[in-house]
Amino acid sequence: MMTGTMEHTARTPQHHPDSEFLMDYAGGALREPLAVLIATHLSFCGRCRAEVARLEALGGSLMEGLPRERMSAGSLGRLLRRLDREGEEERPMVMDRGDPAVPYPLRPYLARLGSARGGGWANLPWKKRLKDVGEITLLDSFPGFQTRLMRIAGGSAVPAHTHGGMELTLVLEGGFSDSTGQYLPGDVAYADDALSHQPVADEGHDCICLAVTDAPLKLTGPIARLFNPFIRS
Ligand SMILES: [Zn+2]
Known part of the structure; x- marks a missing residue:
């Protein structure tokens, strides 16, 4: 976007999760690691x-068994517009506790990690996995899932890897690029066993991401052995 402002909070994401994730989220069918993302x-x-x-x-109108003839196009449109407005106004209130410097759905999880109010990402208990990569396990009670915050130093690369299952990565701050494009705050990158990639953080700023995988990553490069501790935890 060439708007002349670098304010990332005003940016509209360019990479969205697949509609199946939104459907499952709306239906309450996503496991917590994916629902948080x-x-x-x-x-x-x-x-x-x-x-x-x-x-x-x-979904609500189906569950309530509203007679179809009473849900004219006009009344459905009004209902949707009302729900859109409610969605905008009410969602932030629901979980508005914890550090206001991070997105509200993550605040309860970061509060659990002892984040300081207003401290943002800097003061979290990052575990150093490589010289340029830190991580924090956000949720560890869902077998089969890894739910982590990752911090990649600006200009640094994550070792090349492919995936046994799928990996969803949401950029929270900074940005990264791989062979599929550039990802900035709010963007979601999807990867699965068809993609081998090597994300590189944009220069000049640490890249903070939320990454959820549902199977261990498979390393593909020569650095694989060194990186194994990062993968195992
Ligand atoms: Zn979106």
Whole structure:
């Protein structure tokens, strides 16, 4: 966007989660690791918020068994617009506790880690995994999932890897690029066993991401052995 401002909070995400994730989120079918990631994307993305509100409204009207003839196109449209507005106004209130410097869906998790109010990402208990990569396990009670915050120093690369399952990565601050494009705050990158990639953090700023995988990563490069401790935890 060539708007002349670098204010990332005003940026509209360019990479969105697949619609299946939004459908499952709206239906309450996502496991917590993925639900947290999607909720955090929604805190950046009005377009996906509107889509989730639309899906929730459709699901709600089905569950209530409203007679079709009473749900004219006009009344459905009004309902959706009302839910869109409610979505915008009410979601931030629901979990508005903890550090206001981070997206609201993550605040309860960071508060659990002892984050300081207003401290943002800097004061979290990062574990150094490589010279340029730190991580924090955000949720460890979901077998099969890894839910981590990652901090990659500006200009540094994560070792090349592919995936046994899928990996969703949401940028929270800074940015990274791989063969599929550039990802900035609010953007979601999807990777699976068809993609071998090597994300590189943009120069000049640490890249903070939320990464959720549902199977261990498979390393592909010569640095694999060194990186194993990072993968195992
Ligand atoms: Zn979106």
